[in-house]
Amino acid sequence: MPAVTETGLFCEYFGSQLAVEFGLDAPVPVIVNISADLLDASRDSLRSWGLAPRSGEAVGVEFFRGLAPLNRFAPVGSGRGEVADALRIYAFDMLVQNPDRRDDNPNCARYRGRFLAYDFEMAFSFLYPLVGALLDPAEIPAFATQHVFYRSLVEASRRGVVDLQPVGDALNRVGERVEELGQFLPARWASFAARVVSHIRAVQARADVFEDGLRRSLA
Template sequence: MTGQFGVWSPGNSISDAMLPIAAAIFVFDGIVQNPDRKVDNPNCLVRGEELRIFDHEFAFAHDLMVGWRPPWVLGGLKWMETNGNHIFRAGLKGRAIDFDPIRDAWAGLSDDKIKDYQEVLPVEWVDVAGAAARAADLIREARDHIDAVLEEVKRVLS
C-alpha cells in the first residue's frame, strides 16, 4: 500500500473514529483464528483514521491445533486475552463498542456469498480445496453463532 500509510506501532492509539473498524478486525481475527496480528508483527497499516490489514497466512489453521475451541464457545478466544497477542486488544479493552454493525455484517453473509469466496481461488490451487472448504465451514458456523462469538469477544475485552 502506498500513499503515506505507515505500519501500526505500539505508540498508535485507537481513536473514536477508528473504533468500529478496529473492533471489526479484532472480531474477524478471532473468528478466522489469526494469531499473527500481534504487537511485534502488526500486519496493519494506518493513515489518519484508516486501517488496512494484510498477511493472513496463519488464519484458518484451527483444524491443526490440538484442543482447539471454536470462537463461539467460552474460552474459544483465550489466546486473545493477553495484551500483545493482538494489536487492538489493549486499545479496545473497556471501551464502549457498538457490536451491532459487526453482528449484522456477519449475520448477513449468505451461503452463496461464502461459496463465492471459495470459488475465487485459482484453479491451480486444487491442493487447497479441502482447507478452503474447512475455512468456509468455519465462516458459516461463526455466522450461525455470531451472538455467541460476540459474547466471547466481550468477555475477552472486559
C-alpha cells in the same frame, strides 16, 4: 515471493478476500505466476532490494504507498470511528483464528485516516495440525489478549463506545458469501476451502455465542 506451503498461499489469498468481504480495509489479493524468464529479466533489481524469489505461483496483493506505522503505546484513538475500525479487525481475526497481529508484529498500519490490515498467512490456524480447531468454532481464541488492539478495545469497552452490531452484520454477510467465494479458488485448495466454509458457517449459526464471547473478552 511464492509462499513456502500451499496452506500459506491459500490462507493469504482467502484470508485477504474474506477480510475485504467482512468490511476491513485490506489489500485485494490476486494469484500470480512468476516465470523464470521474468526473474532473469529483473534479477539485478530484485537483488538490489534484497529479494531472491523463486519461480512459481504466488499470491500478490494490492500495493499501498504512504502507510504510517501504529503508535505502539496508543494504537487506537478515542474517536468512535477508530474504535469501530479496530473492533472490526479484532473481530475478524477472532473469527478466522488469526494469531498474527500482535504488538511486536501488528501487520496493520494507518492509511488515509483508517486502519489497513494486511498479511493473512496465519489466518485459519485451525488448518494447522499443531494448533488445531477449538472444540467450539464460536469460542474466542486464547491468543485474543495478545492482539495489537486488545488493550485499546478493553479501554473503549469500559467507556461504553464498543458497538458489536456491525460485527454481527459483517458475520452474516461473510457467512452468506463464503461458499460462493470458495468456488472460485483453485481446485487444489478445495479441501482447505471446505473446512473454512464449515468453520464460518458454524460461527454464523452461533453468532450470539461469538458476539457474547467478543463482549466478554473485552470486559
